[in-house]
Amino acid sequence: MSKTKILCVADGGITRELMEKMRELEKYNAEVTIIEDKEMYAMGPITDRMLLIEHNGIDAAPTCPELLKNCADKDILVVHVASVNKEIIDACHNLKVAAVLRGGYENADITALTDHNIKLINAPWRSANAVADFTVGMMIAENKNIARSHKLIFDGKWCKKYVNQEYIHDMRMMTVGLIGFGYIGQRVAERLNGFGSKVLVYDPFIDKSKFQDKNITFVDLDELLQLADFVSVHLRLSEKTHHFISKNELAKMKKTAYLINTARSGLVDTDALVAALKGKDIGGAAVDVYDAEPLPKDHPYLQLDNITLTSHLAGTSCDTMRNSVEIGIEDLKRYLANKPMLNLRN
The missing domain is CATH 3.40.50.720 (NAD(P)-binding Rossmann-like Domain)
Known part of the structure; x- marks a missing residue:
């Protein structure tokens, strides 16, 4: 043979x-x-x-x-x-x-x-476990100003008040909306359950009956955007999901909500996100992926005070x-x- x-x-x-x-x-x-x-x-x-x-x-x-x-x-x-x-x-x-x-x-x-x-x-x-760990870390870093404080201390500044001061909450008080519930989304939910966060999920393709005992709630996209304190994107990039989060979706989010993207840059309309952050239309964002990498030195993200940036590290x-x-x-x-x-x- x-x-x-x-x-x-x-x-x-x-x-x-x-x-x-x-x-x-x-x-x-x-x-x-x-x-x-x-x-x-x-x-x-x-x-x-x-x-x-x-x-x-x-x-x-x-x-x-x-x-x-x-x-x-x-x-x-x-x-x-x-x-x-x-x-x-x-x-x-x-x-x-x-x-x-x-x-x-x-x-x-x-x-x-x-x-x-x-x-x-x-x-x-x-890399599902690595990305899930990182995603929750990004939520906490943006909400609690961890990376922001680190940078300011190195700049010689001791800051005790931040742009999100009025809506910094414990994770157990936060509602997290997961868009996409595949390998990564499911692991993010598992970690959030340990914090006591309420977890909302939008995924029209998932078999919801498999998750009845997982302490999550399936909702439509509009409801998720309107209720979530964190909106975290976990979709595969395709023609159908390109700029899945754009001006209309950002407009439906709470003014105190954070957008988290550790998936693919193309899922989020960068220009729309910059505009929403500049206008304080949402509370903040944490981003690990970009349309151009390394991030250009003149990128508008670098002019914002309500975003946490990392250099495409989530799966590392x-x-x-x-x-x-x-x-x-x-x-x-x-x-x-x-x-x-x-x-x-x-």
Whole structure:
């Protein structure tokens, strides 16, 4: 019986050392080859590549030469940020599964894969815990002025009164609205329950019956915007969700409410958010993702006193990359054992 040939592409995020764990699949009559994407040698270039594909599509990114050179006879490709694009797919003669070890899978041409009857899997919850932790941290930082106070102390200022002084509350008194209730949104809710916060959820696609005992309330979008003290966005970016939060949505929020975005910059209309913050139409915001990264020195966010900014850090954790590999291995074990894969995307 011939072996299943698996090609793994390591990089500066999922390193060769981490990718070596894929050799566990050799117990299932597989042959594992590991190569490296030399261009994606560190998290800086990796983040830039992700942003490029997010904004301009998969064809905007170059093909990994090592992947192209080694993929022809492989049955399974395992990548992190290397593109599984049409050039790669056309070069493969036996490809049956493409595994993208990311929460998203923008670097895979899902249309071409489907047309060739090639299965696509990803690692959907790899950074869910990290992002959930960070999201709640951003809520507290903006509400309690943690980052703002830190900066002022370094500037030699001892500030005891802030722009939100009249509406700083304990988390147990706050209502949090989660827009989107996937892997991350659910984990945010779990953490907020520990604080005693009231949690509202808007997600028209979720099976609400699965969450009847989770101490959350499902509402429509308008109700969430009108009632929440924090509005936190946890959607996947698509044509339908682009600028999901814009002028109309911001106008429905409380004047004391905070907008939190640790998901994708394109979900929020930046110009509309700047206008709402300048006009004090909402209480504040905490933002980790931007239309242009690094944030330009003349960006209007930097002129505001009611926003907390971080440099696209939400998913950063020593555990995220390890989680990616473990999720991918478990699904590929299922495939090799002729069992249904759990994270199938086409």
